[in-house]
Amino acid sequence: MASSSSLILQPLILPSTTPRAAFSRLVFLPRSLSPRLRAVSLSTIAMALRTKFPHVLTVAGSDSGGGAGIQADIKACGAMGVYCSSVITAVTAQNTVGVQGVHPVPEAFIEEQLNSVLSDMEVDVVKTGMLPSPGVIKVLCDSLKRFPVKALVVDPVMVSTSGDTLSSPSTLSGYRDDLFGMADIVTPNLKEASALLGGMQLQTVSDMSLAAKSIHKFGPKNVLVKGGDLSGSSDAVDVFFDGETCYELHGSRVQTRNTHGTGCTLASCIAAELSKGSPMLEAVKAAKAFVENALHYSKSIELGSGPQGPFDHLFRLKSPPYNVAPGLKFQPDDLFLYAVTDSGMNSKWGRSMTDAVEAVIKGGATIVQLREKHMETREFVETATACMEICRLHKIPLLINDRVDVALACNADGVHVGQSDMQARTVRALLGPGKIIGVSCKTIAQAEQAWMDGADYIGCGGVFPTSTKKDNTTIGLEGLKEVCLASKLPVVAIGGIGIGNANLVLGTGVKNLKGVAVVSALFDRESMEGETKKLRSVLERVLSNVSEGTVVL
Ligand SMILES: Nc1ncnc2c1ncn2[C@@H]1O[C@H](COP(=O)(O)OP(=O)(O)O)[C@@H](O)[C@H]1O
Ligand SMILES: Cc1ncc(COP(=O)(O)O)c(N)n1
Ligand SMILES: [Mg+2]
Numbered sequence: 001m002a003s004s005s006s007l008i009l010q011p012l013i014l015p016s017t018t019p020r021a022a023f024s025r026l027v028f029l030p031r032s033l034s035p036r037l038r039a040v041s042l043s044t045i046a047m048a049l050r051t052k053f054p055h056v057l058t059v060a061g062s063d064s065g066g067g068a069g070i071q072a073d074i075k076a077c078g079a080m081g082v083y084c085s086s087v088i089t090a091v092t093a094q095n096t097v098g099v100q101g102v103h104p105v106p107e108a109f110i111e112e113q114l115n116s117v118l119s120d121m122e123v124d125v126v127k128t129g130m131l132p133s134p135g136v137i138k139v140l141c142d143s144l145k146r147f148p149v150k151a152l153v154v155d156p157v158m159v160s161t162s163g164d165t166l167s168s169p170s171t172l173s174g175y176r177d178d179l180f181g182m183a184d185i186v187t188p189n190l191k192e193a194s195a196l197l198g199g200m201q202l203q204t205v206s207d208m209s210l211a212a213k214s215i216h217k218f219g220p221k222n223v224l225v226k227g228g229d230l231s232g233s234s235d236a237v238d239v240f241f242d243g244e245t246c247y248e249l250h251g252s253r254v255q256t257r258n259t260h261g262t263g264c265t266l267a268s269c270i271a272a273e274l275s276k277g278s279p280m281l282e283a284v285k286a287a288k289a290f291v292e293n294a295l296h297y298s299k300s301i302e303l304g305s306g307p308q309g310p311f312d313h314l315f316r317l318k319s320p321p322y323n324v325a326p327g328l329k330f331q332p333d334d335l336f337l338y339a340v341t342d343s344g345m346n347s348k349w350g351r352s353m354t355d356a357v358e359a360v361i362k363g364g365a366t367i368v369q370l371r372e373k374h375m376e377t378r379e380f381v382e383t384a385t386a387c388m389e390i391c392r393l394h395k396i397p398l399l400i401n402d403r404v405d406v407a408l409a410c411n412a413d414g415v416h417v418g419q420s421d422m423q424a425r426t427v428r429a430l431l432g433p434g435k436i437i438g439v440s441c442k443t444i445a446q447a448e449q450a451w452m453d454g455a456d457y458i459g460c461g462g463v464f465p466t467s468t469k470k471d472n473t474t475i476g477l478e479g480l481k482e483v484c485l486a487s488k489l490p491v492v493a494i495g496g497i498g499i500g501n502a503n504l505v506l507g508t509g510v511k512n513l514k515g516v517a518v519v520s521a522l523f524d525r526e527s528m529e530g531e532t533k534k535l536r537s538v539l540e541r542v543l544s545n546v547s548e549g550t551v552v553l
Pocket of ligand 1: 189226228237
C-alpha cells in the first residue's frame with residue numbers, strides 16, 4: 001500500500017454544500033502518476049463525482065399572465081427541485097379574462113432553440129405544452145430522434161380553459177400519428193380527450209376510462225385523462241391507464257377560481273418527478289398532490305378581474321418546514337423490526353426514553369416511533385430531540401406518533417397517524433415530500449386512501465389483542481393478509497406481536513408485509529437490548545424460511 005507521503009491531496013472543485021461534503025470529495029492520487037495521467041484521472045473522477053441536477057425541458061407557449069404555459073412550467077419544476085430550460089413555441093397575450101392574441105414563433109427558430117438546449121445541456125425529460133401547428137410537432141419529433149431523452153411528457157394543449165384556441169385542429173393528426181408514439185405519458189383534459197377521439201362525449205368517470213384506453217391505442221406508454229372540468233363531480237378525479245390497469249385517482253376538489261394553469265403544472269410536475277427517477281404512477285400521484293396543495297394554499301388569491309385566476313406555485317417557500325434538512329429516505333425494509341415506545345413502561349423499569357431507544361437500536365430495531373399520548377409538549381419535544389440524536393447516529397429513522405408539531409420541532413424523519421388523527425394528505429402538505437408518513441389501517445378502503453393521500457407505508461392491526469390499546473378490535477391474521485394483498489404500500493403488522501408469535505405473522509409470507517411493530521414485547525422487559533436481539537433473530541429465521549419457500553407455522 002502506498003504510504004501517505006507518496007500521495008498527493010488534490011482538492012477538486014466539485015459542487016458541495018457543506019465543509020463535510022467538501023472534505024469527502026477530496027481525491028487522493030499517487031505521486032508516481034505522470035502529470036498527464038494525473039490530469040486525466042482527475043477529470044475522469046470529477047466527471048464521475050459531478051452532481052447531476054435533474055433537468056426538464058419544457059417546449060411550450062409563453063403566458064403573459066404568468067399562470068400557465070412556460071411560466072407555470074418553470075415555477076412548477078423549481079418548486080419540485082428540478083432545473084427547467086424552455087423552448088418557446090408561441091408568445092400569447094393572455095390574462096385572467098382570456099387570450100387576446102397569439103404570436104407563433106417561426107418553426108426554424110423553434111428548431112434552433114431545441115438544438116441549443118438538447119445538444120448541450122443533458123436534458124432528462126421533455127415536457128410539451130402548446131404546440132401551435134403540425135410543423136412544430138414535426139420539428140420536435142425530429143429533434144427528439146436526434147437527441148433522445150429519458151422520458152417524454154405530452155400535454156396536448158389545444159384550447160385554454162377560457163375557451164380560446166391555442167393550437168390549430170390540424171395538429172390532432174400530428175399528435176396521434178407522430179408524437180404520441182414517442183410519449184411516456186399523454187395528459188389530455190376532457191375537451192382534448194374528446195377532440196382526439198373524434199368528439200366522443202365524456203361525462204362520467206367510466207367515459208374517462210374508455211377514453212384513456214382508446215387514446216392508449218395511439219401509442220403512448222401511459223395516459224392520464226384529467227377530470228378538472230368533470231361537471232357535477234365533488235372530487236377532482238383523473239383516470240390513469242398504463243396499458244393494463246386503469247386507476248381512478250381521486251383528490252379533493254378545491255373551491256377556487258384560481259385554476260388557470262393546472263394542466264400545465266400537472267404535466268410539469270410529472271416531468272420533474274420522472275427526472276428525479278420516480279416510477280410513472282408515483283410521479284403522477286405526486287404531481288396531483290402538488291396541484292391540489294397549490295390550489296388549496298392559493299384559493300383566495302386575488303389577481304385580475306376575469307373568471308380564472310392564477311395560483312401560487314411557490315407556496316412551499318412560505319412554509320418553514322421546507323427549509324429544514326431532509327430526513328432519512330424511506331426504504332420499505334426499514335419496517336422489519338419496528339419499535340414503538342411507551343414511557344409508562346420505561347418508568348416502570350426505571351429507565352429514560354433515550355436509554356430505551358438506544359437499547360432497541362443496539363438490539364437490531366430498524367425504525368423507531370415515539371408514541372406518547374400523555375407527555376407534556378415541551379417534554380415531548382425535548383425527548384424527541386434527544387432521541388433524534390441517537391437515531392441519526394445509528395442511521396435509524398425516527399417517527400413521531402400523531403404529533404406533526406413535535407415532528408417539525410425536532411426535524412424527525414416522519415409521522416405515524418391513526419384514523420382519527422390528522423389526515424395523511426394534510427400531514428404530507430405540512431411535512432413536505434421528503435418525510436416518512438405511516439397510517440394505521442384496518443381495512444382495504446383505508447389502505448387505498450392512505451396510498452392516495454401520499455403515505456409511505458401502512459401499519460395494519462391489531463393482529464392480536466394487546467394491552468397497549470384496550471378497546472381495539474383485532475383483525476387477526478386473515479384480516480392482515482387481506483389488507484396486505486390489496487395494499488399498494490408496504491405494510492407493518494402491529495398489535496400483540498412478540499417473540500412467541502412473530503413467526504405466525506411474518507411466516508404468512510404475504511405480499512407487501514415487510515415486518516412487525518412491537519411495543520410491550522420490547523419495552524415491558526428488563527433487558528430491552530436482549531429481547532430485541534431475540535426478536536430480530538426470530539424474524540430473520542422466518543424471513544429466510546419464507547424466502548426458501550418453507551411455511552413456518
Ligand atoms: N378545483 C380543483 N381542485 C383540485 N384539483 C383540481 C381542480 N381543478 C383541476 N384540478 C386538477 O388539476 C389537474 C389538471 O386538470 P384539468 O384542470 O382538468 O386540466 P387542464 O388545466 O389541462 O384543463 C388534474 O389533476 C385535476 O384533477
Ligand atoms: C401558453 C399557454 N399554454 C397552455 C395553456 C393552458 O392552460 P391550462 O393549464 O389552464 O389548461 C394556456 N392557457 N396558455
Ligand atoms: Mg384547468
